[in-house]
Amino acid sequence: MADRSFSVARLPGFTTTAMIVFLALYLPILTLVFYSFNAGNSVAVWQGFSLDWYRRAWANDAVKDATLRSLIIAVFAAIIATTVATMAALGTTRRRAFKGQTFIYVMINQPLMVPEIVTAVALLIFFAQIKVFTGYTGLGYLIAAHSAFCVPFAYLPIRARLEGMDLSLETAAADLYASPWQTFRHVTLPLLLPGIIAGAMLAFVISLDDVVITEFVKSGGQDTLPTYMLGQLRRQLTPEINAISTGLLALTVLLLTAFFLLTRKQDA
Amino acid sequence: MMKQTLAALALLMASTTLAAAEGELQLYNWGNYTSPELLAKFEKETGIKVIVTDYDSNDTALAKIEAGGSGFDLVVPSANYVPIWIEKGLVQELDLSKIANHKNIAAEWMNVDYDPGRKFSIPWQWGTTGMAVNQTAYSGDVNTSAIFLDPPPELVGKVNVTPEMNDVLALATMYMGGAPCSEDAELMKKVRDKLIEAKPKWQSMDYGMTEKMAANDVMASLYWNGAIFRARLENPEVKYGYPKEGYILWMDQVMLLKDAQHVDEAYKFLDFIAVPENAAMISAFARYANGIAGSDAFMPDDMKDAPEIVIPAELKDKGVFMKTCTGKAQDYITAIWTELQK
Amino acid sequence: MSAAEDAARRTSDRNGWLLSTPALVLLTLAAAGPLLIVVVYSFLSPGEYGNVVWNFNLDGWRGILFSRDVFDDTLVLADAHLTIFWRSVWLSILTTVITFAVGFPTAWFIATRPPRQRTLWLFLITIPFWTNLLIRTFAINEVIRNEGLLNTLLMRTGLIDTPLQIIYTDTAVLIGMTYVYLPLMVLPLFAAIDRFDMRLLEAGYDLYASRWNVLRRIILPIVKPGIIAGSILVFVPSLGAYVTPRILGGGKNMMIGNFIELQFGQGRNWPLGAALSVTLLVIVTVALLVYVRFANKDQGHG
Numbered sequence: 001m002a003d004r005s006f007s008v009a010r011l012p013g014f015t016t017t018a019m020i021v022f023l024a025l026y027l028p029i030l031t032l033v034f035y036s037f038n039a040g041n042s043v044a045v046w047q048g049f050s051l052d053w054y055r056r057a058w059a060n061d062a063v064k065d066a067t068l069r070s071l072i073i074a075v076f077a078a079i080i081a082t083t084v085a086t087m088a089a090l091g092t093t094r095r096r097a098f099k100g101q102t103f104i105y106v107m108i109n110q111p112l113m114v115p116e117i118v119t120a121v122a123l124l125i126f127f128a129q130i131k132v133f134t135g136y137t138g139l140g141y142l143i144a145a146h147s148a149f150c151v152p153f154a155y156l157p158i159r160a161r162l163e164g165m166d167l168s169l170e171t172a173a174a175d176l177y178a179s180p181w182q183t184f185r186h187v188t189l190p191l192l193l194p195g196i197i198a199g200a201m202l203a204f205v206i207s208l209d210d211v212v213i214t215e216f217v218k219s220g221g222q223d224t225l226p227t228y229m230l231g232q233l234r235r236q237l238t239p240e241i242n243a244i245s246t247g248l249l250a251l252t253v254l255l256l257t258a259f260f261l262l263t264r265k266q267d268a
Numbered sequence: 269m270m271k272q273t274l275a276a277l278a279l280l281m282a283s284t285t286l287a288a289a290e291g292e293l294q295l296y297n298w299g300n301y302t303s304p305e306l307l308a309k310f311e312k313e314t315g316i317k318v319i320v321t322d323y324d325s326n327d328t329a330l331a332k333i334e335a336g337g338s339g340f341d342l343v344v345p346s347a348n349y350v351p352i353w354i355e356k357g358l359v360q361e362l363d364l365s366k367i368a369n370h371k372n373i374a375a376e377w378m379n380v381d382y383d384p385g386r387k388f389s390i391p392w393q394w395g396t397t398g399m400a401v402n403q404t405a406y407s408g409d410v411n412t413s414a415i416f417l418d419p420p421p422e423l424v425g426k427v428n429v430t431p432e433m434n435d436v437l438a439l440a441t442m443y444m445g446g447a448p449c450s451e452d453a454e455l456m457k458k459v460r461d462k463l464i465e466a467k468p469k470w471q472s473m474d475y476g477m478t479e480k481m482a483a484n485d486v487m488a489s490l491y492w493n494g495a496i497f498r499a500r501l502e503n504p505e506v507k508y509g510y511p512k513e514g515y516i517l518w519m520d521q522v523m524l525l526k527d528a529q530h531v532d533e534a535y536k537f538l539d540f541i542a543v544p545e546n547a548a549m550i551s552a553f554a555r556y557a558n559g560i561a562g563s564d565a566f567m568p569d570d571m572k573d574a575p576e577i578v579i580p581a582e583l584k585d586k587g588v589f590m591k592t593c594t595g596k597a598q599d600y601i602t603a604i605w606t607e608l609q610k
Numbered sequence: 611m612s613a614a615e616d617a618a619r620r621t622s623d624r625n626g627w628l629l630s631t632p633a634l635v636l637l638t639l640a641a642a643g644p645l646l647i648v649v650v651y652s653f654l655s656p657g658e659y660g661n662v663v664w665n666f667n668l669d670g671w672r673g674i675l676f677s678r679d680v681f682d683d684t685l686v687l688a689d690a691h692l693t694i695f696w697r698s699v700w701l702s703i704l705t706t707v708i709t710f711a712v713g714f715p716t717a718w719f720i721a722t723r724p725p726r727q728r729t730l731w732l733f734l735i736t737i738p739f740w741t742n743l744l745i746r747t748f749a750i751n752e753v754i755r756n757e758g759l760l761n762t763l764l765m766r767t768g769l770i771d772t773p774l775q776i777i778y779t780d781t782a783v784l785i786g787m788t789y790v791y792l793p794l795m796v797l798p799l800f801a802a803i804d805r806f807d808m809r810l811l812e813a814g815y816d817l818y819a820s821r822w823n824v825l826r827r828i829i830l831p832i833v834k835p836g837i838i839a840g841s842i843l844v845f846v847p848s849l850g851a852y853v854t855p856r857i858l859g860g861g862k863n864m865m866i867g868n869f870i871e872l873q874f875g876q877g878r879n880w881p882l883g884a885a886l887s888v889t890l891l892v893i894v895t896v897a898l899l900v901y902v903r904f905a906n907k908d909q910g911h912g
Contacts, residue, residue, distance in 0.1 A: 009722040009808055011715070011821060018719030021712050025738045025792065028749035031759055035752075065319075084632045091629025098623035104630045107637050114645070115850025115894060117867040118887040121874060122644035124335070125651055125884075128661075131337020135527075148640035151633055209742040212852050212867075216874075220294040220339030221319040229744050231299070231322055233751075233857055245745040252740050260733055327876040334661050335874075425775065431861060431876065472778040472860025485756050485777070602878075607677065607690065609872060 033249065036242035053243040063244060066228040073139065073224065074207040077146035078154075081207075082200040084147070085154035086192070093162045111149040119149065120216035127217055137219040145217050146207045153206045154199035161195025194262050201259050205252055293318045293533040296329060296340040298520065300478060300495070301393075303553030310540050316533045324475040325432050333358055333525065341528035342537065344392050347519045348434060348590040350382045359523040361387055366535040369542035377519065377559035382592065389521035390538045391559030393494070393550060396579070396587060397435045397516040399509040400477065400496040405487035410509030411583060413443040416490050417466050424469045428480070428489040431473045433605040434590060435516055436463075436490065442514025442588070449593035451600070460604045467608060481506050494556035497576040508576045510583045517589045519559065645891070652884035662880050670881030674889060691869075697780065698865040699893075702848035705787045709795040709844050710837065717799035717836075721806070732800070739793035746790045747854045754782055754858075778860030786858040787848050794847070795840040802836020803829075838901050846894050866890050 036054070040047030057063050088108055092101055111119065127141045169191065173183040211226040218227060225248060232241055295302065299322035307318045321340065323329045326349045332338055334356070345353055353359050364370050364387070373386055383389050399415045406422045414420075416427050417440060429436060438448035440463055446455045471486065478495045480486040482502035493508055500506040522541065524534050540546055547558040548566030557577060571577050579587065593601060655667040677688040720731040738746065753759045754776040761773040776782050806829065814824040830837070852867035859865070864872070866886065873883030 009811065011718060011825060014715035014718050017712055017715035021716045021792070021796075022734065025735075025789070028753045028759075028789070029738065029741065029746070032745070032749045032752060080636070084636055087629045088633035091626040095622050095626055096619060098626050101626065104627075104634065107642060108630075108633055110637065111641055113846070113894070113898060114641075115846065115867070115890055117850050117852045117870055118645070118648070118891050119641060121870060121883060121887050122648045123640065124874065125880070126644035126647050128335045128337055135337075137337050137339040144636075144640040148637050151637060155633075205740055209740075209744075211742075211744055219337060220296060220321055220341075222339070223321070226742060226744050229748075230853065230857075233744070233748055241748065245742075245748060248742055249745060252742070253737060256733070256736060256740055260729070260736075325876060327878065331875050331878060334657070336661075428860075433876065467862075470862065471775070472862050474778075474861040483757060603678075606877060606879075609877065 029249070032242050033246045036239055036246045038239050038242075053239040054247075057240050057243040057247070060240070062223070062228060063225075063240075066223045066225045069139070069222065070208055070224040070226070073142050073146055074204045076143045077150050077207040078200045078204040080143070080147040081150035081203040082154045082158075082196060085151050085199060085203075086158055086196055088151075089155055089158040089162050093159055094165075094167070108155050109152045112152050116149075116212040120213045123213065124216040131219070139222065141217050141219075142214060142222065142224075145213050146210060149210070149213065150203035150206050154203040157198040157202060158192065158195045161192060161198070165191055198259055198262050201255050201262075205255055208248070208251070291316050291533070293342070293530050293537055294340045295320045295537070296323060296333075296338070296343045298322070298344060299324055299475065301344070301520075301554050303549050305553065306541075306546060306549045309546070309549070310537065313540070314533075314536050316536060318537065327433060338525075339529070340525055341530045341534045342522050343525060344520050344522050346590065347380065347382050347521070348592045350389060350521065350523070351592045353523060354383075354388055358526055359388055360526045360528075362389075362524060362538070363535070367539045367542065369539050372542045372544060372547075372560050372562065374559050374561040380519075383521070389523045390542055392520045392522050392541070393554060393556035393558050394517065394519035395493045395556040396510065397432075397439065397490065397492055397518065398496075398511055400481060400489050400491050400499065401507055401509065402481060402484065402487045402503070403505045403507050410507050411512050411580075412509070413439050413511040413513050413515075415488055415509070416470065417443050417462055419466070419469050419488075423488050425471055426487040427470050428472045428474055428477060428486045428491075429470050430475060430477065430490055431609070433601065434593075435518075437601045437604065438516050438588070438590065439490065439511060439514070443511070448514075448516070448588055449591060449597040449601075451594065451597050453600070456600045456604065460607065463604065463608050473609075492556075493576040494554045497555035497571075497574055500576070510579060510586065512583060512586055514586050514588055515583075517587045519589075521559075648884045648887050652881055652888055654881050656879045656881050658878075667881065670879070670885040673879065673882040674885055694864050694866060694869050697863065698849055698851075698867075701780065701784055701787065701865065702845050702851075704784055705791060705848045706795075706841050706845045708784075708788050709792045710841065713792055713795035713840065714799055714837075717796045717803050720796075720800050721803040735793055735796050735800075739797065743790060743853055747786055747857050750786045750789045751777065751857060754785060777858060778862065780859075780863050782858040783851075783855045783863055783865070786854040787851060790854055791844045791848060794843040798839035798843060799833065799836045802833040802839075806832055838904060842898060842901050845897060849894060849897075850890060 035046075037049050037051065038047055039050035039052065085108075088104070092104055123141075123145050127145075131137055131141075165188075170183050170187050173187045174180075178186070209226060210224075211230055214224050215227050215230060218224070223231070225244065229241060229244060293316055295318050297320055302320050307320070311317055323332070326346050329343055329345060330349065330352065333340065333343060343353075343359075367390070370386065370390070373391060377391050377394075378386055380386075399410055399413065401410045401415060401423070405426060406420060408420060415423065416429050419427050434448075437459070440459050441448050441450055441455070444455060444458050444462060446452060446459070450456060474480070477486060477489045477491045478499045481489060481491075481496070481499040484503065496506060496508045500508070522538060524531070524538070528534055541550065542560055544560055544562035545566050547560035547563040551558045551563065551571065552568045555571065555574075555576070557571075651662055652670045653666055653668070654662040655665040655669070657663050673688070674691060675688060677686060677691070679686050716735070720728060720735065723731055751758070755761070756773040756775065756777065758777075760776070761770075764770045765773065776785070810828055810832070811824055814828050819827070849865075850867050851865055852871065855863060855865040855868055856871075859868070861868075867890075870883050870886045870890070873879045873886065877883070
């Protein structure tokens with residue numbers, strides 16, 4: 001053979017394209033991060049290193065308020081979504097397929113298939129009626145909405161983990177006269193835990209990131225970080241947005257790294 | 269341990285979902301229109317924290333409040349919308365005994381025909397709607413609506429037209445020779461055709477021109493004088509013009525929503541903004557004139573002779589104050605606007 | 611089948627339902643249920659300044675394709691509406707095609723790295739995937755605006771004199787959507803290529819097939835499920851995109867999502883907005899069914 005280093009897997013131009021893609025994906029984000037440290041006002045001209053924008057973002061009451069609200073909603077949504085998803089996963093996996101299971105599956109994954117704007121509009125109408133009827137305008141609506149669309153994101157990793165689990169341990173527990181509840185609490189749950197945590201983290205990130213549904217459902221003064229940024233993006237273009245974005249990005253990367261480490265251990 | 273965590277979570281949930289918090293006020297106002305210093309001063313004097321939520325247009329605000337359950341206490345509509353808000357029962361009549369400074373409202377702004385005696389509103393700021401152009405892109409006459417309706421070649425594809433329906437339609441109607449709120453079907457047809465013809469020459473239909481013109485993202489726009497004043501402070505090439513075919517005068521005022529949950533705090537705020545010094549603070553931030561007598565003494569110097577504030581003598585009588593249109597006229601306006609927006 | 615087995619099976623089914631109930635309740639109340647309300651609203655009359663009046667009215671549905679000329683009171687074809695639909699579909703198709711064209715080599719690249727390296731590359735592609743949509747749109751805005759990275763570079767190197775007006779055009783929206791949805795194409799493609807048996811390629815080359823033929827006849831058909839999954843994951847959100855066209859389109863180049871929002875704000879036509887939402891949902895569902903049908907059809911032949 002003439003070509004000693006003929007690699008079956010090599011396709012011409014693919015590696016170059018991939019490299020360009022990675023570059024293209026990261027360049028804008030890195031630019032954004034880079035200019036958050038810009039001493040000047042511009043987002044295109046470097047004027048020296050400074051943490052000023054971070055200080056300003058942190059001193060900005062609206063930002064602090066929005067961040068706190070985002071975190072609260074995300075925590076509650078993640079807890080509710082993960083709990084509900086875990087139960088649903090246990091109910092729909094590793095058992096004989098029952099009538100209506102497809103229906104359950106469709107319902108749970110429906111937020112993934114319906115465009116966000118449609119759900120946002122639907123919730124706007126629905127919640128508006130309830131708001132007028134009950135007079136309650138608190139965070140409950142946002143938490144409910146977020147919990148709902150986070151369910152599929154929590155469900156999928158938990159289900160995946162559940163399907164990959166070895167039944168023999170649970171059978172052994174049953175053989176040793178453990179009750180179903182005991183088996184669940186001491187055998188199934190610990191084994192499932194990495195999947196549950198992974199699902200919770202995904203749900204958390206998804207809730208933190210949501211823009212469209214929150215924008216439509218929120219009431220007065222209920223900005224989350226993304227809706228605050230959306231408002232600012234249509235006006236201010238100071239590096240304060242860059243600082244906030246970098247902060248949010250750092251949090252996401254942190255959570256993702258944890259997610260990767262958790263799911264890697266599972267393969268081991 | 270589990271029980272304690274659950275209890276803590278329940279408490280947290282309860283505290284965060286409390287509908288009305290004491291010492292707080294929800295103000296729904298135009299974007300970039302409220303002075304942070306004013307709010308800080310207000311909080312210092314009364315201990316009440318004001319939370320501002322932005323809107324970009326009268327229609328958006330009306331739509332949001334109409335939908336119900338918005339959670340806001342105060343809103344700041346323009347004069348031509350005030351009768352609509354009152355008629356729809358969305359705002360409450362003010363108890364003037366709680367607003368001692370009500371008497372400070374300037375005489376010419378006290379008995380306006382959309383709210384005689386100011387029983388429903390306290391003036392916030394007033395201004396004009398005109399043309400703003402970046403002189404590096406175009407150095408010709410800025411005092412004309414042709415900038416957006418018949419753009420000169422240098423500005424084709426570079427003009428922003430802010431999607432404030434009544435403002436745009438009023439300027440276009442006057443450009444075609446009529447008066448705003450016209451019920452003349454023939455005239456309105458021409459207005460519609462002109463706007464549709466001009467739309468492909470526009471760059472965008474967006475807000476936030478203060479920042480965008482300052483950053484050279486937009487070279488020309490239909491916009492409000494104070495916002496352009498602020499853009500000029502950042503970018504000296506920006507020039508404001510008063511269309512000679514006819515331009516608009518408007519006023520925004522603060523009104524109390526019927527389902528407001530912080531009524532006492534709201535009255536304190538309404539009283540607060542009628543103090544001349546505070547009114548001047550509002551103007552100093554947004555760079556518009558206000559309707560409170562005696563505030564001139566406290567206004568910043570650069571507002572005294574700024575081209576955006578002082579209307580040139582020869583154009584003074586071309587200004588028309590925005591009124592509420594009759595049903596038929598409004599139907600035309602809405603229909604044309606809907607066609608234009610698509 | 612013994613009675614005991616029967617009973618056990620019924621208990622299992624019942625437990626399955628019981629465990630799934632909380633999820634069903636939550637999703638019905640806060641996701642699926644309100645969709646029904648949207649359908650109802652599409653048949654009502656618009657209120658004068660928003661909200662609805664409870665009168666049966668087909669104007670919401672008529673308004674999708676037709677508009678009433680206010681001067682002649684005739685029904686005319688609303689070609690501006692059709693422009694928005696066409697723009698949305700066309701941009702979504704383009705986005706899907708472009709993300710596939712560049713996403714496939716990328717997925718291939720990641721899948722053909724040595725196993726240890728692979729996790730790193732996977733991690734690198736996942737970060738943009740999970741980065742907030744707003745941040746990604748903002749990042750692209752920073753690159754393509756008049757004083758952004760691209761124009762500054764081009765002007766500094768003297769290639770152009772005045773900035774390229776990219777922002778606020780359809781192109782800006784296309785660039786934005788491609789950038790934002792690219793990771794959604796790469797990940798399913800990677801999953802499919804990962805399962806691909808490289809020995810099939812060896813066989814192909816042994817039979818003197820060219821690289822192009824190997825790609826066309828061996829690789830693509832086998833990774834088809836991944837292509838379909840990726841295409842769905844890009845096409846569906848693109849069609850319903852709201853944030854990206856809003857920020858990059860300047861309010862003039864509306865897509866369906868923006869047009870729907872308009873009806874609930876300045877447009878003051880909730881029934882029309884509801885009807886449009888239902889239409890969007892139907893288009894998306896049809897696209898999904900078509901894709902899924904394609905996937906199953908081929909699996910039948912394989």
